[in-house]
Amino acid sequence: MSGIPSFDSLSALVAFSITVESGSFSSAGRKLGLSASAVGKAVDRLEQRLGVTLLNRTTRSLSLTGEGDVLYRHARRVLVELQHAEEALHLAQKTPRGRLKVSVPTVLGRRVVVPAMREFMDRYPEIVIELSLDDVKVDLIDGGYDLAIRLGELEDSDLRARVIGPHSFITCASPEYLSKHGAPRSTADLVQHCCIQYRFPTTGRPEIWAFKNQQPPLTLKRILVLNDGESLASAALAGIGIIQAPRYLVRDDVNNGRLIPVLTDCTDVRGNVSIVWPSGRSKMPRVRAFVEFISQRLAEKI
Numbered sequence: 001m002s003g004i005p006s007f008d009s010l011s012a013l014v015a016f017s018i019t020v021e022s023g024s025f026s027s028a029g030r031k032l033g034l035s036a037s038a039v040g041k042a043v044d045r046l047e048q049r050l051g052v053t054l055l056n057r058t059t060r061s062l063s064l065t066g067e068g069d070v071l072y073r074h075a076r077r078v079l080v081e082l083q084h085a086e087e088a089l090h091l092a093q094k095t096p097r098g099r100l101k102v103s104v105p106t107v108l109g110r111r112v113v114v115p116a117m118r119e120f121m122d123r124y125p126e127i128v129i130e131l132s133l134d135d136v137k138v139d140l141i142d143g144g145y146d147l148a149i150r151l152g153e154l155e156d157s158d159l160r161a162r163v164i165g166p167h168s169f170i171t172c173a174s175p176e177y178l179s180k181h182g183a184p185r186s187t188a189d190l191v192q193h194c195c196i197q198y199r200f201p202t203t204g205r206p207e208i209w210a211f212k213n214q215q216p217p218l219t220l221k222r223i224l225v226l227n228d229g230e231s232l233a234s235a236a237l238a239g240i241g242i243i244q245a246p247r248y249l250v251r252d253d254v255n256n257g258r259l260i261p262v263l264t265d266c267t268d269v270r271g272n273v274s275i276v277w278p279s280g281r282s283k284m285p286r287v288r289a290f291v292e293f294i295s296q297r298l299a300e301k302i
Contacts, residue, residue: 012046013075015039016054020072024062096289097126103140103148107229108273109133111248113149116297123293127286136202146281147290149298152271159276162291164298166269168247169210172259176239183262184242187211187218194241195220201227209244210268233259248301273302 019028019039026036047054054068064072104113109131117129132138132145140148140159151167173183177194184190197220198207206225208217223241226232233250236243236259243250244267253259261267275295281287 009046009049012042012049014079015042016046016068017072017075017079019043019055019062020064020068094285095126096124096285098284098286099128099130100147100286100290101130101132101143101145102290103132103134103138103143103145105149105151106133106135107246107249108149108151110230112297112301113294116294120290120293124286124289127289129290135200140276140278146284146287147275147277149294150274150276154272154274154276157276158279160279160282161274161276162295164273164275164295165302167271167273168269168302169244169267170247170250170254170259170261171209171242171244171263171267172250172254172261173236173242174239174258175260177236177241178260178262180239183260187214187263187266190218190242191221193221194223196224196226196232196235196241196243197222198229198232198245199225199227207244210270211263211266212268214266214268246302251301273298 015028015032015034018031019025022028022031024036025039025043028034029036029039032039043055050067050071052067053065054071056063056065102113110133113131114133117131121127121129137150138145138148140146154161154163181193184193195209197209199205200207206222209220211218224235226235229245229249232243232245233253235241236245236250237253242262250259254261275291275298277287277291
């Protein structure tokens with residue numbers, strides 16, 4: 001005998017074990033919701049498959065043979081493990097636990113998501129987080145992701161989504177730069193200024209600065225192009241020029257006066273910050289826990 005036991009074999013093992021513990025086919029049948037005859041036939045089939053007699057049968061009692069005793073001891077361990085597994089699965093439907101694979105845009109991940117993970121892990125110690133910080137828009141199904149944080153406008157898809165809020169930007173420069181070059185009073189003034197622009201590493205295209213009612217897109221006087229989002233803040237702090245960056249990237253520098261906002265009345269948002277996940281993940285406690293937690297943290301920062 002080799003290979004994986006069939007469903008019928010497992011059913012027969014259950015019937016056999018319950019019969020041993022109950023003392024009769026009729027008592028086992030009542031526990032299993034079967035007739036005494038059905039339980040007896042299941043045990044008969046098991047004996048035929050194994051080629052041994054498992055139970056000594058008389059009109060008044062049943063008793064284990066030597067082979068039956070060996071099988072019962074092994075079968076009981078297996079059935080107990082199956083019961084434990086079933087209990088664990090039921091518990092997993094109530095308790096957030098297990099592996100959670102999340103795709104996060106790089107800068108948002110570094111500035112907001114990663115710093116929040118200590119609190120999340122303290123709250124949910126049985127969840128193992130696998131964060132993928134990348135600006136590539138991943139395929140959640142093919143990549144095995146449980147959820148992703150997305151920036152901009154969402155495409156129509158079968159994914160479930162929660163919009164957290166607008167993807168807000170700040171146009172700003174250092175006090176030293178503005179003291180030397182003056183502050184732009186309109187978007188048209190930017191052609192006279194040193195502008196630091198971000199280039200998407202995934203497409204090679206420069207990011208278009210977002211201003212209200214600006215059609216066509218503004219042509220900037222670019223003196224520096226960077227393919228790393230966090231480097232924008234570093235370049236602005238160094239006094240090189242003006243940047244337009246996500247609020248969560250520069251908010252602390254703005255609040256502390258290290259960077260000064262300009263063109264505040266006309267700087268526009270670029271879509272939304274959203275969380276998306278496959279509909280089949282919606283009932284997973286670990287997914288629900290992460291969505292609720294990170295929604296709050298994102299709303300505080302964007």
